Amino acid sequence: MFIRRAVLAGLSLLVLAPFSFSADLPDLGGKTVVVVTENAYPPLQFVDPKSGEAIGWEYDAMNEIAKRLNFKIEYQNTSWDAMIQSVSDGQYQIGMTGITIKDDRKEKVDFSDPYMRSQQLMLVRGDEARFSDAKSFAALESGLVGAQPGTSPFYTAVYEILDGNEQNPRIKLFETFGATVQALKAGDVDLVLTDSTAGEGYVAASNGSLKIVGEPLGTEDFGFIFPKGSDLVVPVNAAIAALKADGTFETLNKKWFLDYKMGE
Structure with missing residues (x-):
């Protein structure tokens, strides 16, 4: 789970046709x-x-x-x-x-x-003006990032944005990705790293209260x-x-x- 920018240009308007078991694929026998x-x-x-x-x-x-x-x-x-x-x-x-x-x-x-x-990007509040990329966030000593332990956003925050210290107090840990976004909205943290799959969805539903800033921080395959x-x-x-x-x-x-x- 993490932030990146979806490259979804040129998506086709194909219609999903009903499709049952395909003869050219393995048959798992209804198990x-x-x-x-x-x-x-x-x-x-x-x-x-x-x-x-x-x-x-x-x-x-x-x-x-x-x-x-x-x-x-x-x-x-x-x-x-x-x-x-x-x-x-x-x-x-x-x-x-x-x-x-x-x-x-x-x-x-x-x-x-x-x-x-997908690629990791930076999700912030819509009115955020103190930083606009990873470097300026790192320089903002009061800036806090929310992440789930053991996830790609956590390690990206530690090693690509901050100082490589996994105990850095600027990283606030949460049990779920949704909780990190709620903390961001509430002002308890200032940044959440997420991939485009989640980030684009949250931005679209936020009515301007969330936005993505900065450049992609890496590419990941799911x-x-x-x-x-x-x-x-x-x-x-x-x-x-x-x-x-x-x-x-x-x-x-x-x-x-x-x-x-x-x-x-």
Whole structure:
């Protein structure tokens, strides 16, 4: 979970056609697969404040993958800090919550091929005028950044913006990404690092109370996670390739990053 600028220009207006099991993809025989997420990372996955339904880009993508591979999904929920370890332990068969593909995480879980690439950006209040980029924020000694421990935004704040000290008191820790954004709105912190998938959604829904400043701070690839040695990796990768090739992911990008405005 993190901030970056989405490169979504040129998204096609393809329509998602009904698609059940595809003959050129593996058939998983209708078995049940337990998929875990956090529901705290809009627009990838979150609880719709109007309907109370869990929705988002990842839900649509995973549901389409399940249709094409012929398996049923049982969705469960856990916190980010428990996500990777619980999947590693085999408590869940797939994890999805905008998880950056990293070598150290590969020691615990297997990753799918990337399904999304994004860059980290700086989310601030709409009236912020004290800083406009990473350098000027670092120079603002009173400036506080909110982050979840162990996430890409946390490490970017430590090593690319601040002084490399993971105990730096300028970093305020929160349990969920949503809590960091609420703290930003309330004035308890001055900066939240997030990827474009979340940042663009929050800005669009903020009525001007939030904005993105500065240049991208890095590029990350997102992947689904599996217990080590999972036999689901190969078929899910095949489905990801198919969804990229036929324009389905482009359609989801348009739906969730261009058309959907949270809170409307």
